[in-house]
Amino acid sequence: MTALPLTDVIDAASALTIAALVAAAGAVGLRIRNALVARRWERMEQRWAERLLDVLSGDGPPPDLGREIAPAERPYFIEFLGRFVRRVAGPERERLLAVARPLLPGIRPRLRAWSAARRAVAVDTFGLLAPPGPGDELVAALDDHSPFVAMVAARALARRPTPDHARAMVAHLQRFDRWRPSYLAAILAAFGPEIAPALRSRLGDRTLSPGIRAAAADALSRLNDPQAADAAAATLPGEPDPEVRAALVRVLGQVGRPEHLPLVRQAAEAPEAAVRLAAIRTLGAIGGPADVERLAAALHDPSRWVAEHAARGLARAGRGELLAPVAAGEGTAALIAREVLAEAAP
Amino acid sequence: MTGAALLILLINGGALLYFVVLNAVYVVTTLVALVSLRRYAAGLKAVDVTDVLTLGGAPPVTIVAPAYNEEATCVESVRSLLTLEYADYEVLVVNDGSRDGTLARLVEAFDLVPAPRAPTADIPTRPVRQAYRSRSHPALWVLDKENGGKADALNAGLDHVRTPLFCAIDADSLLERDALARIVRPFLQDDTTVAAGGIIRIANGCTVRAGVVTDVGLPASFLARIQVVEYLRSFLGGRVGWDGLRATLIISGAFGMFKRAPVIEAGGYDTTTVGEDMELVVRLHRRCRELGRPCRITFVPDPVAWTECPESLRVLGRQRERWHRGLAEVLWRHRRMLGNPRYGRIGLVAMPYFVFLELLGPIVELLGYGVFVAAVVTGRLDHRWAVAFLLLAFALGLALSLAAISLEELTFRRYPKLRHLFALMGVAVAEAVGYHQLSAWWRFRGLLAALRRKHGWGEMTRKGFATAAPR
Numbered sequence: 001m002t003a004l005p006l007t008d009v010i011d012a013a014s015a016l017t018i019a020a021l022v023a024a025a026g027a028v029g030l031r032i033r034n035a036l037v038a039r040r041w042e043r044m045e046q047r048w049a050e051r052l053l054d055v056l057s058g059d060g061p062p063p064d065l066g067r068e069i070a071p072a073e074r075p076y077f078i079e080f081l082g083r084f085v086r087r088v089a090g091p092e093r094e095r096l097l098a099v100a101r102p103l104l105p106g107i108r109p110r111l112r113a114w115s116a117a118r119r120a121v122a123v124d125t126f127g128l129l130a131p132p133g134p135g136d137e138l139v140a141a142l143d144d145h146s147p148f149v150a151m152v153a154a155r156a157l158a159r160r161p162t163p164d165h166a167r168a169m170v171a172h173l174q175r176f177d178r179w180r181p182s183y184l185a186a187i188l189a190a191f192g193p194e195i196a197p198a199l200r201s202r203l204g205d206r207t208l209s210p211g212i213r214a215a216a217a218d219a220l221s222r223l224n225d226p227q228a229a230d231a232a233a234a235t236l237p238g239e240p241d242p243e244v245r246a247a248l249v250r251v252l253g254q255v256g257r258p259e260h261l262p263l264v265r266q267a268a269e270a271p272e273a274a275v276r277l278a279a280i281r282t283l284g285a286i287g288g289p290a291d292v293e294r295l296a297a298a299l300h301d302p303s304r305w306v307a308e309h310a311a312r313g314l315a316r317a318g319r320g321e322l323l324a325p326v327a328a329g330e331g332t333a334a335l336i337a338r339e340v341l342a343e344a345a346p
Numbered sequence: 347m348t349g350a351a352l353l354i355l356l357i358n359g360g361a362l363l364y365f366v367v368l369n370a371v372y373v374v375t376t377l378v379a380l381v382s383l384r385r386y387a388a389g390l391k392a393v394d395v396t397d398v399l400t401l402g403g404a405p406p407v408t409i410v411a412p413a414y415n416e417e418a419t420c421v422e423s424v425r426s427l428l429t430l431e432y433a434d435y436e437v438l439v440v441n442d443g444s445r446d447g448t449l450a451r452l453v454e455a456f457d458l459v460p461a462p463r464a465p466t467a468d469i470p471t472r473p474v475r476q477a478y479r480s481r482s483h484p485a486l487w488v489l490d491k492e493n494g495g496k497a498d499a500l501n502a503g504l505d506h507v508r509t510p511l512f513c514a515i516d517a518d519s520l521l522e523r524d525a526l527a528r529i530v531r532p533f534l535q536d537d538t539t540v541a542a543g544g545i546i547r548i549a550n551g552c553t554v555r556a557g558v559v560t561d562v563g564l565p566a567s568f569l570a571r572i573q574v575v576e577y578l579r580s581f582l583g584g585r586v587g588w589d590g591l592r593a594t595l596i597i598s599g600a601f602g603m604f605k606r607a608p609v610i611e612a613g614g615y616d617t618t619t620v621g622e623d624m625e626l627v628v629r630l631h632r633r634c635r636e637l638g639r640p641c642r643i644t645f646v647p648d649p650v651a652w653t654e655c656p657e658s659l660r661v662l663g664r665q666r667e668r669w670h671r672g673l674a675e676v677l678w679r680h681r682r683m684l685g686n687p688r689y690g691r692i693g694l695v696a697m698p699y700f701v702f703l704e705l706l707g708p709i710v711e712l713l714g715y716g717v718f719v720a721a722v723v724t725g726r727l728d729h730r731w732a733v734a735f736l737l738l739a740f741a742l743g744l745a746l747s748l749a750a751i752s753l754e755e756l757t758f759r760r761y762p763k764l765r766h767l768f769a770l771m772g773v774a775v776a777e778a779v780g781y782h783q784l785s786a787w788w789r790f791r792g793l794l795a796a797l798r799r800k801h802g803w804g805e806m807t808r809k810g811f812a813t814a815a816p817r
Contacts, residue, residue, distance in 0.1 A: 006728065006730055006731050006734060009731060009734040009735055009738055010734045010737075012738050013734055013735075013737040013738035013741050016738060016741035016742050016744075016745050017737070017741040017744075017745075019741075019745045020741055020744040020745035020748050023745055023748035023749045023751070023752050024748045024751075024752075024771055026752045026755075027748065027751050027752040027755045027767060027771070028764075028767065030752065030755040030756055031755055031759075031764055031767050034755070034759060035764075079391075086394065115385070115388065116385075116389070117385050117386075117388030117389040117391075117392070118388065120389055120392035120393075121388065121389075121391045121392045123392065124391075124392040124393075147535070148389060148392075148535075151535060152392045152393070155397065178535070178536045178537055178538065179534065179535060179536070179537060180403075180405070180533060180534045180535075180537045181537070182403045182404075182405060183398075183403040183404070183534040183535075184403075185403060186401045186402040186403025187401070187403065189402075190401060211537065222402070304464070304466060305466075308464070332464060332465065335462060335463075335464035335465065336464040338462040338464070339461075339462045339463055339464045342461055342462050
């Protein structure tokens with residue numbers, strides 16, 4: 001150990017002490033900078049808030065305010081404006097967007113920033129403040145090599161849905177292969193009914209992953225798209241993937257017609273628990289008296305989730321008397337029956 | 347050279363090597379954390395966290411909170427859990443046979459009544475005596491079970507989880523209102539995510555109103571302040587850094603979110619170790635690799651759980667001893683992963699780090715101190731050299747602590763007053779002298795306890811949160 005020259009150890013200790021002092025000075029410097037920025041923000045916001053409220057109430061001339069902002073203050077103003085835009089809709093929102101219009105050229109270069117986070121912020125800002133149009137920057141951002149930027153772009157597009165945006169989103173579905181299907185379904189549904197035809201056409205597209213097709217089906221369920229029932233019924237019989245089949249059954253449960261019930265009943269006999277669960281849940285919600293026996297049998301399904309939804313379906317159908325003997329027994333089915341009966345009790 | 351001199355030289359050399367490698371790893375993880383945190387904080391500006399609440403699509407979550415003798419804080423904690431901003435969630439408190447008034451306080455505060463609740467899995471646990479549901483808050487359930495330890499209580503909760511995700515927390519944790527909305531994001535953006543951990547911050551010294559931390563402050567106790575710096579270093583420097591290296595091996599038992607199905611498939615929490623939180627994460631990594639399933643385990647730095655930390659040396663020592671014992675048990679159980687390329691960077695980077703630097707660190711450190719002193723006293727080590735080396739160690743520890751404080755300043759800035767910043771810096775200076783050595787001793791005792799195979803919840807004396815006077 002003493003083989004290490006003393007001077008080297010002293011040099012290292014000195015260097016580290018300097019590093020520690022730099023870190024300390026950095027923290028203090030950051031704190032002072034942050035305090036100054038916060039104070040500056042506060043002053044600017046006070047100045048802007050009043051003008052913006054005039055704009056919102058229709059008293060001020062919207063386009064001028066954006067131009068009056070000094071170039072150095074524009075990034076702050078855009079962020080400030082964004083917060084307001086998120087909270088309002090209708091004509092008020094239009095007035096705010098008019099204020100933002102002269103500032104948009106300043107954001108555009110940031111869409112090509114080196115940092116993915118900066119690009120994402122620019123995409124989000126653009127989504128909030130720019131008027132929708134064909135071939136706009138947000139659609140291009142769906143192809144960004146960063147999944148995070150693509151995600152922000154998808155969300156931004158869903159906030160201002162147009163038929164073009166909906167088509168662009170569906171064309172990029174493969175991009176969102178890793179998302180949780182329920183989240184993708186929610187984003188797709190946020191595009192509104194405009195997206196439904198394109199989604200219906202992709203239900204049977206086996207070039208897409210099962211997760212994406214399941215999300216497309218669930219989005220159609222969320223949209224209550226009546227035409228989705230026929231598309232789902234046409235796809236269901238030949239569909240090999242259980243995740244997609246379950247989602248198609250959910251579509252039938254949501255928007256199906258009585259003629260679709262045989263398909264659902266068939267799905268209730270599927271070997272995969274996920275498909276049986278979707279079918280029993282559907283039968284419990286919209287099935288008729290003919291399905292009571294099937295639901296009662298499903299109380300003893302090997303999957304406790306199927307059994308639970310069968311019990312809930314029976315309770316909903318007012319057939320609690322079928323649950324009582326099961327509840328008096330032992331095992332999981334009995335516990336489920338007791339729980340459902342207790343919840344159904346007035 | 348005599349045998350004794352050679353031994354001293356070898357030990358000193360080993361300690362020096364350990365010192366250099368350990369601190370090199372700390373420096374690397376801190377630098378990675380710096381890059382990751384900057385990127386993360388910048389990206390947050392593009393994300394509306396509450397979006398998942400308005401949009402839908404966020405899966406339902408069950409919060410599982412095991413409680414043992416938590417009468418001082420349980421009502422406040424549960425109240426905080428019931429006010430979270432999340433679309434669909436349930437709170438499941440598992441009373442693990444508390445000997446104090448935990449259950450009675452919960453029954454009274456939340457109007458609990460017995461209610462049947464069917465299990466959803468069958469991980470073996472000590473018997474559940476009764477399930478209760480709140481009449482005033484239908485999303486609140488309490489399972490009262492026989493005492494079986496924390497992991498057993500978590501498993502009992504897990505056996506009753508009905509949602510695709512569950513969030514395991516300590517019953518004394520206070521989650522920030524948007525904590526669930528923030529921690530769920532990795533699960534939405536990447537369906538291969540099986541677990542995510544959030545940051546733990548120290549609630550001592552903060553003002554808590556209706557279960558919510560309303561004013562962030564520093565604890566009056568010096569020992570608690572040291573832990574504030576420790577936690578910043580551990581979470582913002584360590585966990586973020588390891589996550590940046592895609593090798594997250596620890597998710598704190600005080601706040602982590604998991605996919606239910608893979609945890610059930612893996613058999614739930616291991617009841618034979620006191621490090622059940624880390625053990626689960628390591629086992630999930632291991633199973634995913636062995637089954638060839640893609641799986642992501644990550645750390646998210648902005649969802650916050652506040653927790654009360656020990657303010658006495660005795661309790662803190664026991665806690666650290668238990669943590670190290672848990673670490674030893676987990677690493678021993680999964681020793682097969684060590685250096686095994688089959689387990690990717692977990693086996694090749696994270697496991698060796700935890701075994702050689704974290705687990706065995708206290709032995710090397712204490713031996714190093716002893717021999718160092720002996721060498722100085724016997725004149726085998728130049729006094730000037732010894733002083734220079736101690737200064738080097740001190741400066742390095744200080745630099746790392748100050749870097750963690752700077753990371754906090756750069757990103758989340760939870761301690762609002764300038765005096766907080768100076769106080770934390772002062773603590774960072776003092777921590778390197780005395781506390782660090784004490785911590786090595788506690789961890790050494792933990793290692794010995796692991797060899798003797800001691801088990802138990804470990805006792806934590808709770809004061810209760812500093813509640814603001816009603817306005």
